[in-house]
Amino acid sequence: MALVKEIEVESGTLYVWHITESVEELETWLELSAFSQARLLKMKSVNHQKAFLAVRQVLRQLNIADTDLTYNENGKPSLSSGVHISISHSFDYAVVVMSEQNVGVDIELIRDKIVRLSSKFCNERELRFTPTGYLKKMEYLTEIWSVKEALFKMCNSRSLSFAQDMDVNVEQRQAKISQGDFRVELKYHLFRLEDYVLVVSY
Structure with missing residues (x-):
């Protein structure tokens, strides 16, 4: 399992994960918080489960703990480090962007x-x-x-x-x-x- 692309852009760094693994493979080496485990259990779609886990695999490879990622009441994610983060997924891909400034990804x-x-x-x-x-x-x-x-x-x-x-x-x-x-x-x-x-x- 590995990132497909790491792209430096003017606004930050974009990470792309091609989802080819099973849910069980994507769970490998992950240490999910109780909050993330509860969210994962509520997901009925296998594709959503895979995307959720692929994002956590991106964070793991960047040495960012799952507990460092939180969401506000509107669902906007943030990192405890203060670095801005945005997340998206669609079918076979999950993407994450990180920046010192506010960014969005889709x-x-x-x-x-x-x-x-x-x-x-x-x-x-x-x-x-x-x-x-x-x-x-x-x-x-x-x-x-x-x-x-x-x-x-x-x-x-x-x-x-x-x-x-x-x-x-x-x-x-x-x-x-x-x-x-x-x-x-x-x-x-x-x-x-x-x-x-x-x-x-x-």
């Missing part, structure tokens, strides 16, 4: 259902620039969704609307969050990993 498998859902998370400007070719359309919309997921993880809020409060400029790799008096502009890194889109926002 990985998504490119699937056709993103086209059907686009009006629920895109604003009018984003939809207007959607490419016409079906594959390009799926890639474009998946990028926007993934960026917004990463941005959402950076904010200690559950009230943000993907369609109304967030705007993604794919050409410039920039994004904005606007909600009431709150305004912030952010950047993001984009990676392609097989049929997946991987985004790190900062």
Whole structure:
């Protein structure tokens, strides 16, 4: 078992784990906290169990104890060291990003259902620039969704609307969050990993 990739980016370090192991293999050498053990037992999906354990394997290889990872009331993770962390998983991959600054990460498998859902998370400007070719359309919309997921993880809020409060400029790799008096502009890194889109926002 090993990390597939360790990528240095402007905003921090990205760690990618390709999940090929069984649940039993992923449990090897792990020392889970009582909180993590309870969370794992509640997971009915084997894929969710694997992703959860793969993230802990990433931390173990970085000499970070499971007890050093905690979550606030909104589900935002943090490390006892004060280093910022963000976590994501999708089917065969689990990813973790760490940074001295607030960051968000998201990985998504490119699937056709993103086209059907686009009006629920895109604003009018984003939809207007959607490419016409079906594959390009799926890639474009998946990028926007993934960026917004990463941005959402950076904010200690559950009230943000993907369609109304967030705007993604794919050409410039920039994004904005606007909600009431709150305004912030952010950047993001984009990676392609097989049929997946991987985004790190900062």
